[in-house]
Amino acid sequence: MSQTSDSALLRVSGVTVQFGGLKAVDDVSFEVYPGELLGLIGPNGAGKTTLMRAITGVVTANTGSIHLGDQELTHLPIHQRIRKGLAFSQQLVKPFRQISVLDNVALAAGAAHTRSPLKSLLHTDSAHEREVAREMLARVGISRHADQMPGIQPLGVLKRLEVARALAQNPKLLLLDEPLAGLNSKEAATLADTIAEINRQGVTIILIEHNLGEVMRICQRLVVLDNGRRIASGAPREVMQQPQVRAAYLGTDAPAESTEAHSA
């Protein structure tokens, strides 16, 4: 399959996000192609979450542009980006505590039609949204929790609920911010399997994640940030061999000693 910039689903071009004097994201460009599961990685403070927020519209890029297919998103508010096909799950899980797990997902399905939380809550009366919600809970493997309240759920279920809520908006591109954080290794592996399965079913995904073992296992391609800049991109094994990536993870003083990387 040939991958040209024209065939990209998401095109991020020269995006900078500045907080006062700090460039949290510094002139970053990358593309995501239809059907990909792309890992966005980098050490703490590299700018991953800020870049995701610039894509979803939580923060506005100071410079650069963001396109989804042929539609420009750069200056659109969040709800319009969602309507055009973006969905995202946040690092911190924040379900509505007063309604059931199922209704949380039905609410998200209803939000695809309206930006008013009240109207979308009323929308959950619709059999259709509940049907969609049941299907999404099955896709993420938490159907048996459907009628329970979020407050009694373990973190592993809440993380899956967050993914189900994002999926209920039927996105073209799903952005997941550290879905595996806080899970034990077995839970992380099974949720990573679920994410890979959702991708196989046709959903294009950007995965921000510190769990490099799982990232290497399920992602087809990586983009690596450090100090706000893109320092590498490509196939996971090749990227992890690159001296600048090893130095970013080991500390800036680490020698770039990899012979494979030098001979590449």
Ligand SMILES: Nc1ncnc2c1ncn2[C@@H]1O[C@H](COP(=O)(O)OP(=O)(O)OP(=O)(O)O)[C@@H](O)[C@H]1O
């Ligand atoms: N709202 C903000 N105001 C000021 N500085 C911010 C803000 N958000 C992020 N930063 C700073 O921008 C830089 C990048 O932060 P960001 O959270 O995007 O990194 P990250 O790669 O997601 O890190 P982590 O992996 O630790 O979550 C950091 O130096 C951070 O302190």
